[in-house]
Amino acid sequence: MSRAQPRRLDRKPLIALVDRANRALQSDMVRRAQADGHTEVKMAHNAVFGTLHAGGARAADMAARAGITRQSMGEVIRDMVGLDLLEMRSDPNDGRAKVVDYSEHGLAVAGDGFRYLTELDRRLEQEFGEQEYAVVRDVLDRLVGVLDRFAAEADQASSSAGGSVG
Structure with missing residues (x-):
């Protein structure tokens, strides 16, 4: 195989x-x-x-x-x-x-x-350039926020699944 x-x-x-x-x-x-x-x-x-x-x-x-x-x-x-x-x-x-x-x-x-x-x-x-650098900084800042939100959602789903077992 x-x-x-x-x-x-x-x-x-x-x-x-x-x-x-x-x-x-x-x-x-x-x-x-x-x-x-x-x-x-x-x-x-x-x-x-x-x-x-x-x-x-x-x-x-x-x-x-x-x-x-x-x-x-x-x-x-x-x-x-x-x-x-x-x-x-x-x-x-x-x-x-x-x-x-x-x-x-x-x-x-x-x-x-x-x-x-x-x-x-x-x-x-x-x-x-001022505009392109501002975009880079903004996208990285937003990326961190999105990843933090994804982690919080996963934690919430995990604790909800664990709490409903029983």
């Missing part, structure tokens, strides 16, 4: 294009940080830089936003604490929990990164 071969797509799947763009953008951020003298910055640190906002956050919340495990986020955070990019303090609302925040050095690194993001945004807008 021969096994059925998966059908070949006539173009790259959207997920492959988005993944490649994401990896290229993240690599570019690390390359720029290192060029700016922040040689301690690694690709793994993007999970923190992309999810930690002013005022700090819990590691579990950051992990959920980054789509990685709490253990993985904890490992990255410990590395960044050791590099003096982050610091940890007790959560004022829960003495058992810790809040992660930028150290003074980490704020400088993150600030340079945000300035570069602004510059990169401007350069991409020049490259594609």
Whole structure:
């Protein structure tokens, strides 16, 4: 018996294009940080830089936003604490929990990164043109919304099916 071969797509799947763009953008951020003298910055640190906002956050919340495990986020955070990019303090609302925040050095690194993001945004807008770049951003934003809606619908259908068994 021969096994059925998966059908070949006539173009790259959207997920492959988005993944490649994401990896290229993240690599570019690390390359720029290192060029700016922040040689301690690694690709793994993007999970923190992309999810930690002013005022700090819990590691579990950051992990959920980054789509990685709490253990993985904890490992990255410990590395960044050791590099003096982050610091940890007790959560004022829960003495058992810790809040992660930028150290003074980490704020400088993150600030340079945000300035570069602004510059990169401007350069991409020049490259594609204002209207086309606005369309790219709008479509990606809408894509996230649609995928979130699909996930919520699937969760709802799953919980409805599970609740009606009996």
